[in-house]
Amino acid sequence: MNKFKIFSFILLATATVGKAQDLEQAKKAIDAEQYEKAKSMLKSLIQAKPGNGKAAFLLGNVYLKQDIQDSAKIFFQKGLTGTDGAKLNYIGLGQMDLNANNAVAAQANFALATKDIKKKDIEEYVYIAKAYMNADKPDYKSAIATLNKAKAISPSDANLQMAFGDAFYGDKNQNESYAAYRNAFNTDNTLIRSKMQLGVLLKGAKAYTLAVKAYDDVIATDPNYGPVYRELAETYYYWGNNEPKKYSEYLQKALGYYEKYMSLTDYSLTSRMRHADFLILAKDYKSLEVEANKMKELDNVNPRILRYLGYSAYENGNTELALKSLQDFIANPSNKVIARDYMYLGLIKLKKANNLETKTVDPATFEAGVSDIKKSVEMEISMTNDLSEIGKKLYEQKLFKEAAAIYEIATTNPDSKNFLLDNFYLGNSIYFSNTKKDVVKVDLVALQKADAAFGRVIEASPTTQDAYIFRARTNRLLENDEMMTKYYEEYLRVVTEKGPEEVAKNKAKFIESYNLIAANYANSDKAKAKEYFNKTLALDPTNQYALESLKTLK
Template identity: 25%
Template sequence: MTRNWKYIALMAAAFPATAAVAQTGDAGRRAVDLERYEEAKSIYKGQLGNKNSADNAYFALGDIYLKTDNTDSAAYYFNQGIANNKRSYINHVGLGKLALEQGNRAKAEQAFGDALSGRGKRDPYVLAMVGDAYVNAPNATEADINKGIEYLKQALERDSNNALANVVLGDAYLQLKRGGEAMSSYDRAIQLDENYATAYMRRGQLYTSSRNYNEAEEAFKKAIEIDPNFAPAYSDLGELYYFAGQYDKALSTFQKFVDMAEDTPETSAKYASFLFLTKNYDKALQEAEEVLQEQPDNTVMNRLRAYSYMELGQPDKALEAIEGYMQKVDQSKLIAEDYEYYGRILNKNNQSEKAIENLEKALQMNNANVELYAELASAYAKNNQYDQAIEVYERKRTNVEPSNADYYYMGNIYMMAGEEKAAANDREAADQFFQQADSTYGKVTEANPTYAYGHLWRARAQASQDPETEEGLARPHYEEFIKIAGADSDKYKRDLIEANSYLGYYYYLKGERDNAMKYWQEVKVLDPANPQAEAALNEIGKSAKQK
């Protein structure tokens, strides 16, 4: 799906798309599809005493526990399945999935080898589940996904009517951004089972990823029409509305998911994540706290708690929350956004050096996050490391062309460096920085000659090179700013007062009384109680009488 960083950090990281755990027609699998995991566990545990269904039941139970991040219980059921049936090829698949989850690729390969020995290599379900394991492995590489595709194709060669394998194959193609082949696989699954709601949901996800929101909406609604209790379809439909910027509709639709899904901490956690995405930070924090009462080590909820405090403007509480989270979370589960938020929180708490360290880590993990460069540059500037701050913006250019905002912030950094040098009485170095600020702001006026603020920024940079206003370096750009902004005095009032005050003072120093009075009177029009204008006009009046 089309996912921004917040989606990845919260929704996708904690609640990946439901993968297949048992063969079609299975009541337990339907419960899993509905994300009713406790119900599914109950169904499968009831099958453990049945010799014909126990093997798949052990595998399904292990896979549910693996899906809900309970690896010890997952290992228990996979191993029990093998203990119960020495020829349990499918539970060796489970151990392989568990090894992939734990990052032990050699152990995974060995387990898959055991699964595909003997009759396992001819079992379409075993082949499909090995394919599924590779496709949905954490941090799956392109090679992993292609390996998964090969096993899925083998499964379909042995059972061409396997709708579930077609869906997983479509998922694999979708991850490889081969949308046409993904859609063909989902369509094939629907041909095999026209009431396969999951296949319609996957079609909706594919349409969402290509920003075809109308077709996506239709596909999700078709899944709901087939199964009005199909909670995940409401979840995806809500996310679709989120991506489309329809936040109210997104939240009301997602509420339907919550109403239909199992009442578990997992459902509450997903709802809290969605509240955060739709900027309901106070409610997100409340839901997260409730989940953490039952699951104090819930990775995503600890993450969301810290993020929410930051968004609510409580950096002290955010710092306590993020540091607790960073210390106890499995380091392999830290994502770029964790370092980004930690850096932002540290910056707000005036810990610039540690902020820089974490923001740099975030960029190393995701250098395409263009919003992060400004935050990092700000941290460097706050720490008086102006050269490094500018270098950050140069790095950003490799990903995106600078915007007006980038030039503004770069110019501001030069201004800060110049002011520091001026305070140290190093006039030559100060003027060099002020000149660099002016040329940087000049990029804005060159591209947008009628952009009022560009001229205001240039005027300030030039005024800083002429602190006694002897040369009137800032005059042309203050005049241009007044020319552009004067028609909207309400919007630009404060800055128009600044521009007119500068020009009034400049002409007073030059002895041009009429021009000086004109600009100071304009200040009075903008701000009748302005004391500076009052004093200036009185002084000009006195000098006129003396003449």
């Protein structure tokens, strides 16, 4: 009988160890971003032992990563009824509360997760910190505060240090983040992601050569660790953007590494969506269209596929499909609409409005497109970086009023990389739209915007000579002769300071400046008027306007 009891205990212990090992393997699969593999393992564990609350919690977290909220909630609620690790599921529900902007409910769930925990337990605190970081609106300071509670209990824990690294990274504290990742790997060298994150920090600092070396060290440790190839892809993409001469070469490397990442994780719908997001970043719209159609084969009802179809269809010239896809996507209130969705919808409408054959623009459709672009920028101000190229195309078509509408949105972001150039083209677009032959009455409000735009250029770049002359011309349309004269004089000064060669290149503009300054002085200071007309004749002795004006001044 005693032998039977001992044998039974051994069997039970073996089964328990086996389940723990299976759970660790599932966690490794999650870390390696092999989400379908992890889901399969965790479902098997739950099927074998329905009371495995920790497996339910981990499975719910995977669904949250994949943005499948309903399934996540089902498993968190199921996990609460379990035994082992059941209370962890309050943390999953707490993250869902954070996603719903319900901080009070989240705090209540986190309190239930930590109620009556053992004095030496820190796992709950680490997972709560991760919930703060993984929420739709990450709260890194709350994550750090939570991790400090765990630090007071077990400061050298590797998983705690790993979480600290993520939290400090999100809080833009690079030095503390680096130290935490390094400590995590030194404590447990199986935490390979902590080693990879050292390269991610270098990528963020634009130390691309060192970042690639760090990733190579990770590959030397484990060549089958998929996420490192995704980081290599993103690093080469950003590197190419910083070194335009190597952009094509590095972009091809980036795309190759992303394919490697896909092969080592899985080709599930979720992975394909992440790949699609990278293809948008890399502006590889042909590949995006292929990927979107593959996703459609996998799951024809998933709404995000409409986003990718819309983007790729627009970029590849199928305007109607693009419009329908994005309108259908945005119309569904359950979809998470992002700024880029409205940007593309706006661009599609601009394209539909602009009839290249007749060289006409449909005002209503164009205005609807501008409205969508404004929504995009209101959601995410950095979207203004996409507008310079759009405005320039309209400007080159001599659709100056339409170009001005785009540049006016672009210049709402003072931190835009194109801020000064956009302001210059905003001013120019408004000026030229008010000097067209069919203009009956100038738009004084718009011209004042042009004057302000040129002013911003001059303030930031005082040697930009054309900003002065266009500001002078704009003030002439505004019938502000005093300011017109001021900016023509400033133009003459700036160009003259650049030397005789620059003056010689701008002879016609000098004549324009001299004549209009002289005309302004003609009624108030005849001597000055004559002086400037004579400067014109020094450059062009046959200038009829100057000659005739001097006769009237005698």
